[in-house]
Amino acid sequence: xxxxxxxxxxxxxxxxxxxxxxxxxxxxxxxxxxxxxxxxxxxxxxxxxxxxxxxxxxxxxxxxxxxxxxxxxxxxxxxxxxxxxxxxxxxxxxxxxxxxxxxxxxxxxxxxxxxxxxxxxxxxxxxxxxxxxxxxxxxxxxxxxxxxxxxxxxxxxxxxxxxxxxxxxxxxxxxxxxxxxxxxxxxxxxxxxx
Numbered sequence: 385x386x387x388x389x390x391x392x393x394x395x396x397x398x399x400x401x402x403x404x405x406x407x408x409x410x411x412x413x414x415x416x417x418x419x420x421x422x423x424x425x426x427x428x429x430x431x432x433x434x435x436x437x438x439x440x441x442x443x444x445x446x447x448x449x450x451x452x453x454x455x456x457x458x459x460x461x462x463x464x465x466x467x468x469x470x471x472x473x474x475x476x477x478x479x480x481x482x483x484x485x486x487x488x489x490x491x492x493x494x495x496x497x498x499x500x501x502x503x504x505x506x507x508x509x510x511x512x513x514x515x516x517x518x519x520x521x522x523x524x525x526x527x528x529x530x531x532x533x534x535x536x537x538x539x540x541x542x543x544x545x546x547x548x549x550x551x552x553x554x555x556x557x558x559x560x561x562x563x564x565x566x567x568x569x570x571x572x573x574x575x576x577x578x
Contacts, residue, residue, distance in 0.1 A: 385421040385441065398423035399440045406431040407457075432459040432494040459494035461550035468546045468559045470534075477565035479516075479537035485561060487530045487546050495528025498550040502532075507540025507565075514538040539567040 385393045396417045400409055407429045415423040423439070434456045441449045468487045475481040489496045501522045506515065515536035523530050525548070536542065542563050548556040 385417050385423065392419070392421035393417055394419050394421065396421075396423075396441055396443075400425050401438045401440075402427065403436045403438075404431075404433065406433070407435045407437075407455075427455065429457050430492055430494075432457050432491075459491040459496045461491060461496045461498070461552040462554050464489055464491040464496040464498075464548075464550055464554065464556060466546065466548045466556035466559050468544070468561045470561050470563055472563070474564040474566055475535070476568050477536050477539040478568040479535055482533050482535045483563050485532045485534060485544065487525075487532070487548075487559075488528055489525045489548050489550070489556065490528050496525065496550055498525050498548050498556075499523070500525060500530050500546060500548045502547070503545045505543040505545070507538060507542070510536075510538045510540065515542070517544075534563065536565045539565045539570075541565075 385396055385398065387393055394417055397414050398417060399414045400423070402409055407427050410426045410428075415425055417423045427435070427437075429435075434454055437453050437455055439451045443449065466487070466489050468485065471484045475483050487500055489498050489500070499522065502517070504517060504521070515538065516534065518533045534542070534544075542565060544561045544563070545558050546561070547558045550556070
């Protein structure tokens with residue numbers, strides 16, 4: 385902090401506030417400038433966001449000086465966790481029944497950016513023409529989440545191995561989802577027996 389003549393101001397009280405309030409400031413409220421005219425605050429948070437910081441100084445002549453700045457806190461992608469799930473563990477292999485798969489990349493409660501790709505292990509003899517995994521096998525995470533739809537006309541066990549690489553360059557431990565596709569005729573017979 386300096387005066388009108390660019391002289392460093394020591395022993396001035398600076399009040400710092402943050403918005404949103406999930407940013408923790410230490411000291412909380414006011415700090416006194418040191419010999420270099422600096423009021424030092426430490427900011428910590430577990431919520432990735434852009435914060436508005438407002439510093440205010442009341443001078444002895446009654447004037448109030450205010451300075452506003454933004455500070456962006458990002459998720460810790462080094463500690464991100466990749467998860468995957470399906471809304472069903474089995475479906476009818478009729479080409480119409482659809483399973484919804486959801487893949488997330490999060491650090492604590494914060495979404496992490498990155499790329500996802502999936503390897504699909506199919507029953508013997510099944511080719512890519514026999515099933516649909518839409519819209520694609522590769523994608524970028526939006527708000528830490530990717531959703532896919534799967535359907536097939538061939539029965540058997542399908543294993544989806546999801547991989548991710550964060551934008552920070554960290555490769556995540558792959559996660560697996562298994563879906564069993566039941567023969568459409570078998571499914572009809574089981575339904576008729578109920």
